[in-house]
Amino acid sequence: MLDGPFEKLVKQISVLPGLGGRSARRIALHLLTDKTGAMKTLAATLSEASASVKTCSICNTLDISDPCKICRDPARSEEVICVVAGVADLWAIERTGAFRGSYHVLGGLLSALDGIGPDDLSIAGLMQRLSGGQTKEVILALSATVDGQSTAHVLSDHITQAAPEIKISRLAHGVPVGGELDYLDDGTISTALKSRAAV
Amino acid sequence: MLDGPFEKLVKQISVLPGLGGRSARRIALHLLTDKTGAMKTLAATLSEASASVKTCSICNTLDISDPCKICRDPARSEEVICVVAGVADLWAIERTGAFRGSYHVLGGLLSALDGIGPDDLSIAGLMQRLSGGQTKEVILALSATVDGQSTAHVLSDHITQAAPEIKISRLAHGVPVGGELDYLDDGTISTALKSRAAV
Numbered sequence: 337m338l339d340g341p342f343e344k345l346v347k348q349i350s351v352l353p354g355l356g357g358r359s360a361r362r363i364a365l366h367l368l369t370d371k372t373g374a375m376k377t378l379a380a381t382l383s384e385a386s387a388s389v390k391t392c393s394i395c396n397t398l399d400i401s402d403p404c405k406i407c408r409d410p411a412r413s414e415e416v417i418c419v420v421a422g423v424a425d426l427w428a429i430e431r432t433g434a435f436r437g438s439y440h441v442l443g444g445l446l447s448a449l450d451g452i453g454p455d456d457l458s459i460a461g462l463m464q465r466l467s468g469g470q471t472k473e474v475i476l477a478l479s480a481t482v483d484g485q486s487t488a489h490v491l492s493d494h495i496t497q498a499a500p501e502i503k504i505s506r507l508a509h510g511v512p513v514g515g516e517l518d519y520l521d522d523g524t525i526s527t528a529l530k531s532r533a534a535v
Numbered sequence: 536m537l538d539g540p541f542e543k544l545v546k547q548i549s550v551l552p553g554l555g556g557r558s559a560r561r562i563a564l565h566l567l568t569d570k571t572g573a574m575k576t577l578a579a580t581l582s583e584a585s586a587s588v589k590t591c592s593i594c595n596t597l598d599i600s601d602p603c604k605i606c607r608d609p610a611r612s613e614e615v616i617c618v619v620a621g622v623a624d625l626w627a628i629e630r631t632g633a634f635r636g637s638y639h640v641l642g643g644l645l646s647a648l649d650g651i652g653p654d655d656l657s658i659a660g661l662m663q664r665l666s667g668g669q670t671k672e673v674i675l676a677l678s679a680t681v682d683g684q685s686t687a688h689v690l691s692d693h694i695t696q697a698a699p700e701i702k703i704s705r706l707a708h709g710v711p712v713g714g715e716l717d718y719l720d721d722g723t724i725s726t727a728l729k730s731r732a733a734v
Contacts, residue, residue: 340599341584348577352562363551365623367581368588368597375585378547382566382578385540389567398567400539424564 342368394465396441396458398423406430412438414470419462419491420477421445421484429477437475440465445483446490457487459494466499473503480509541567593664595640595657597622605629611637613669618661618690619676620644620683628676636674639664644682645689656686658693665698672702679708 342364350360367375391397392404399405406412416437420426426439442457465471474495478484492504510528511520541563549559566574590596591603598604605611615636619625625638641656664670673694677683691703709727710719 341580341587342597342599345580345584348573348580351573353565354558354561359553361623361626362553364584365597365621366552368584369622373585374547374550375581379578379581379585381540381544381547382574382581385544385563385567386572386574386578388540398541398564400541422564423568424560427560 395439396443396461397426397439406438412436414438414465414468416473416475417462417465417471418475418477421479421487425477442487445478445481446487447483454490459491462491463494463498466495466502471499471502473505476504476506478506480507594638595642595660596625596638605637611635613637613664613667615672615674616661616664616670617674617676620678620686624676641686644677644680645686646682653689658690661690662693662697665694665701670698670701672704675703675705677705679706 345367346357346360346364349355349363350357352360355363367378388400389398390400390402390404392399392402392407394403394407397404397406401408414437416435417440418429418435418437419440419442420429421442421444423441426441429435429439440458440462442459442462444452444457446452446454446457466474474491476488476491478488488506495502495504508531509524510531511517511524517525544566545556545559545563548554548562549556551559554562566577587599588597589599589601589603591598591601591606593602593606596603596605600607613636615634616639617628617634617636618639618641619628620641620643622640625640628634628638639657639661641658641661643651643656645651645653645656665673673690675687675690677687687705694701694703707730708723709730710716710723716724
């Protein structure tokens, strides 16, 4: 029944992350039957975003300008650089509003399984930024997974060798805010115990 | 952090059925970072589908032509008309390949709660098709919900009054193929018992 442009549309939607055939059909039908013209608007926004997306030559994030908005912001110094795996992580930290330094997007994590080595990440770009001498602290805001932690280890080795005066820190491990102890894994609980803080 | 076209893109994706803010950001980032140009292709497909979508003047389905491919197919007679609530249901039945008659899409179900009355559905269109005299059977392939069943009731009243010679049938109720009895609700089990078939 699905013909020509409809079938093409469903196929292209179904390969997006988190979606399958059924949800793709639902979305396609919603767009096709929407009276407010959501489909044309979405098509235009996609073209616009696709045409304006740029990779920041300093921090490697996506933005509509190069250097990106954060790297151009004079209020955000290079004194503290927060290293993240991907743009999604940068967006997540920016949403909290808790960080006012600058970022460096690695573009992934080291992974022996997926064949991602140091040359696939923008480690050289980070080291070059650090050689400027402005940076006092690097926060390794990487996932608490095996890949994340081994990447953090490699990075901190690199940084200590090249610039031993730079402080290296990582995100605190512990109980998530709002998390119930009963539902947490043993590793998190024992880490939270070891890193307990005075009240 | 999300600026201009990016924020617009995430917002427009997040209102699609089944998606929220987090999945919309994931999809937007996937599209933005995709090297194969999936974004431009999707934008083009959306424009193309939006420009070519038509509502069939006979059966009320969506297609790229009017009358639709099924209504134009000489192999598919109007002897048996399958009445469905929406285009998604028509697609679902077409995927099975088990039905070779024609369809009529109501465009919804009667619902007192949602304020959908008989005039909001294409019941008049169906009655007009039936008045042609070609139709011998109408299959009411509506959901086994309160709204679906009350719509089926109203439709069968209408049809019996206008053309008492037309046979009216509904989909069989029972245990879904592959369904485990243990996980089925009581209503389905008792219906399946009542409509049990000889082996």
